[in-house]
Amino acid sequence: MLEKFTPNQRLLVAVALSFLFFIGYTTVFPPETPNSEHNATEKPAVRAAEAKNQGSAVTATDVNASSSAPVSMTTTDTLTTVSAKEFTLKIDTLGRISSVVLSNAKHNGKDGKLAELVSASGAKPLYVRFADEALNAAASKTPYTASVNSMTLGENGKSTVVLTQALPGVTLTKTLTFYSDGHYDAKIALSNEKRYFVYLGQHPQIIEQIMTVVGSMVYSGDSLTTIFEDGDVEGRSIFSDVHLASSFDQYYASIMYGFDKSTQVTVERDASNNPVTYLEGTPSFTFNGYIGPKEYKTLQSIDPVLVNAIEFGWFTFVATPIFKVLMWLHGIFGNWGWAIIALTIIIRIFLYPLTHKGMVSMQKIKEIAPKIKEVQEKYKGDPARMNAAVMEMYKKHGANPLGGCLPLLLQIPVFFAIYRVLLNAVELQGAPWMLWVTDLSRMDPYFILPILMGATMYYQQKITPSNFTDPLQEKIFKFLPVIFTFFFFTFPAGLVLYWFVNNIFSIAQQYMVNKQFEAARAARHEAHLAEKHHEKD
Numbered sequence: 001m002l003e004k005f006t007p008n009q010r011l012l013v014a015v016a017l018s019f020l021f022f023i024g025y026t027t028v029f030p031p032e033t034p035n036s037e038h039n040a041t042e043k044p045a046v047r048a049a050e051a052k053n054q055g056s057a058v059t060a061t062d063v064n065a066s067s068s069a070p071v072s073m074t075t076t077d078t079l080t081t082v083s084a085k086e087f088t089l090k091i092d093t094l095g096r097i098s099s100v101v102l103s104n105a106k107h108n109g110k111d112g113k114l115a116e117l118v119s120a121s122g123a124k125p126l127y128v129r130f131a132d133e134a135l136n137a138a139a140s141k142t143p144y145t146a147s148v149n150s151m152t153l154g155e156n157g158k159s160t161v162v163l164t165q166a167l168p169g170v171t172l173t174k175t176l177t178f179y180s181d182g183h184y185d186a187k188i189a190l191s192n193e194k195r196y197f198v199y200l201g202q203h204p205q206i207i208e209q210i211m212t213v214v215g216s217m218v219y220s221g222d223s224l225t226t227i228f229e230d231g232d233v234e235g236r237s238i239f240s241d242v243h244l245a246s247s248f249d250q251y252y253a254s255i256m257y258g259f260d261k262s263t264q265v266t267v268e269r270d271a272s273n274n275p276v277t278y279l280e281g282t283p284s285f286t287f288n289g290y291i292g293p294k295e296y297k298t299l300q301s302i303d304p305v306l307v308n309a310i311e312f313g314w315f316t317f318v319a320t321p322i323f324k325v326l327m328w329l330h331g332i333f334g335n336w337g338w339a340i341i342a343l344t345i346i347i348r349i350f351l352y353p354l355t356h357k358g359m360v361s362m363q364k365i366k367e368i369a370p371k372i373k374e375v376q377e378k379y380k381g382d383p384a385r386m387n388a389a390v391m392e393m394y395k396k397h398g399a400n401p402l403g404g405c406l407p408l409l410l411q412i413p414v415f416f417a418i419y420r421v422l423l424n425a426v427e428l429q430g431a432p433w434m435l436w437v438t439d440l441s442r443m444d445p446y447f448i449l450p451i452l453m454g455a456t457m458y459y460q461q462k463i464t465p466s467n468f469t470d471p472l473q474e475k476i477f478k479f480l481p482v483i484f485t486f487f488f489f490t491f492p493a494g495l496v497l498y499w500f501v502n503n504i505f506s507i508a509q510q511y512m513v514n515k516q517f518e519a520a521r522a523a524r525h526e527a528h529l530a531e532k533h534h535e536k537d
Contacts, residue, residue: 322414
């Protein structure tokens with residue numbers, strides 16, 4: 001039956017099926033939560049990195065205890081507290097960042113609790129683990145001392161704490177400078193050379209079960225970004241010359257970057273096939289870190305390399321410039337909803353020449369449809385000759401059966417890019433538009449926007465020329481708005497708003513093209529009548 005569809009109709013069916021498959025797959029098989037377990041397969045890029053670097057010497061998990069095993073220390077009380085306007089950070093007696101709580105209510109969970117960015121389980125940021133088993137056992141039982149137990153950071157302020165751990169045969173010193181924007185400078189020094197590893201920490205476990213990626217990321221010297229998803233890590237992968245390592249969820253990340261020398265980073269799986277990330281230190285090791293929301297402007301202002309920690313999935317190359325334009329529009333309108341509407345209009349203006357050409361072509365195809373049918377009937381026994389005659393007919397009348405395909409194809413990556421931006425951009429978290437839409441990153445609680453989107457999609461379909469020869473085809477196309485409406489019920493309101501405005505623009509453009517052809521047909525009809533009248537005279 002599909003061969004009876006026109007190229008535009010086949011493309012629309014393919015897009016619809018791909019769209020439904022994408023949404024259906026990510027709904028049925030969403031990213032696993034940190035506590036889930038299943039068989040994992042390793043990504044080719046990760047396996048290549050492992051094969052390249054597997055010759056390294058012993059790593060952290062080659063000691064007896066697992067890298068994610070709890071330490072045997074009887075207490076890990078808070079040693080130092082860092083207070084700033086946007087966060088409160090705590091360092092425990094093992095010299096680890098044990099807690100980062102965000103103060104802004106925007107980040108609160110549904111229960112109203114403040115967002116805690118350090119996972120309660122697993123290795124914590126700045127945890128140092130030695131390759132020497134005996135030394136590591138001593139370190140797990142020896143508390144650090146701190147030069148200061150409390151620090152308060154003013155606006156654009158910073159403060160430094162020195163942590164010291166006296167171990168058999170070596171003294172470990174961490175000098176940490178914290179800044180009010182959430183980043184820190186770290187210097188780890190050993191009095192004697194010992195092999196050790198610094199842990200990035202697990203991502204926060206405050207996300208909901210939604211269609212987004214959580215896990216770890218490594219941005220290496222060849223500008224290659226490798227993602228390790230929770231529940232999908234197998235074996236061990238080792239990277240050299242790393243620029244940035246991140247443990248992240250939907251909105252937040254723990255990042256280490258700015259290494260003073262070429263740094264090796266290892267990613268391996270824990271008991272749940274989730275990534276555990278650590279770097280190999282040196283006797284004098286300097287680097288930078290950040291724990292907080294993945295806000296583009298904040299990360300850009302701290303260090304441009306940090307924006308590489310913001311991932312929008314497969315369509316990052318499209319999503320990143322779209323997000324930059326969206327931020328610029330937000331700066332003008334002061335509202336993310338109106339920024340989305342303005343972005344939609346800009347995209348449609350950019351595509352206007354192509355969409356106009358496609359609509360005109362569809363109108364021409366509609367006008368010559370009877371002639372095309374005659375040709376098909378005439379040459380129905382000779383498909384090759386029939387196709388040649390049909391194409392000649394299209395060429396003669398300036399109609400292109402593929403004319404409407406290109407604008408639709410161009411909109412596919414834009415649609416999925418905006419989808420990812422609305423899911424993963426923390427800037428849109430809790431962002432209202434107007435009236436009942438109080439959070440553009442969440443579904444419309446009253447389903448008003450999805451219903452309006454479905455209604456406009458149906459009307460757009462109604463005024464768009466169609467050349468169905470099979471009643472079943474027509475029924476399938478009429479049912480598409482219902483299917484899309486159903487799936488859009490659970491989509492972020494911002495995405496539904498984009499599609500709704502896109503439909504309004506398409507309706508207006510189609511209406512103008514229809515009027516243009518109606519006027520042309522009326523003029524031809526008047527000319528024909530005038531000619532007949534002239535012949536009678």
